[in-house]
Amino acid sequence: MVGIFIDKRLPFPLVKRILEKTWKTTASYEISTDDDLFYFKFSNDEDRKTVLEGEPIFVADRIFMIRQWSEELEYQRSLINTIPIWVKFSAVPKQLWTRRGISMIASRIGKPLSWDVATKNRQRLNFARVCVEVNVQCKYPKSLRFKLGGDRIATVGVEYPWTPPTCTVCKRFGHNTNKCPNRVNSV
Structure with missing residues (x-):
């Protein structure tokens, strides 16, 4: 599974600590990360299913979305609507x-x-x-x-x-209109 912050990514130790308090798993799970995404590997399928179907998680008032991993997800992160x-x-x-x-x-x-x-x-x-x-x-x-x-x-x-x-320009989450890379600036 993959965890994604829509806006600014928060530090790994903070996210790990919050998830340990939030997720009541019966078995262990592994967490790894790159620049944008958090990756989760569960040793128990029921734990994975419970987390995937659970309520949204907010870490320091920022939404942390949990999704099933797929190749497309990593490349389509900006297409979440x-x-x-x-x-x-x-x-x-x-x-x-x-x-x-x-x-x-x-x-x-x-x-x-x-x-x-x-x-x-x-x-x-x-x-x-x-x-x-x-x-x-x-x-x-x-x-x-x-x-x-x-x-x-x-x-x-x-x-x-x-x-x-x-x-409102590209119809995506993650940045405001004034910071849109697709925005045309008038001179």
Whole structure:
């Protein structure tokens, strides 16, 4: 498997320490790295499957994406067009505080992937925190409006602790428009 940071790569010791705390594996695994990617070799197939299908990992508030290794992946890293991010929804109406309701709200941003524990267990009702897979063209709205029935309209606040650097020129993650290598500068 391969681990990839979309923006700036973090140091190996930090990544290794975070993964050791995050991944609860039954057997050992090896980590190696090059300039951009982290490579993982698991001795247990169940551990590998659990990690691959697990929730997105954030290391120092940067997304660390885990993918199955392939030859194309190393060369197509810049072609990734969806990425998971955490989104915080505030002022969620109580009638929408269900799995279906929170998923419906999150789907206005992207594809809902998972919830944090407090949201899942309804332990904190002043906001919901959902991991959402967004595409490169996401607009990151600050609020969403929902019709609740009759003429009642609810406004749900939306916050993003982190958004990926996104280029509107080449439609890729990893750099901003002003740093795009494909950008044509006017003289």
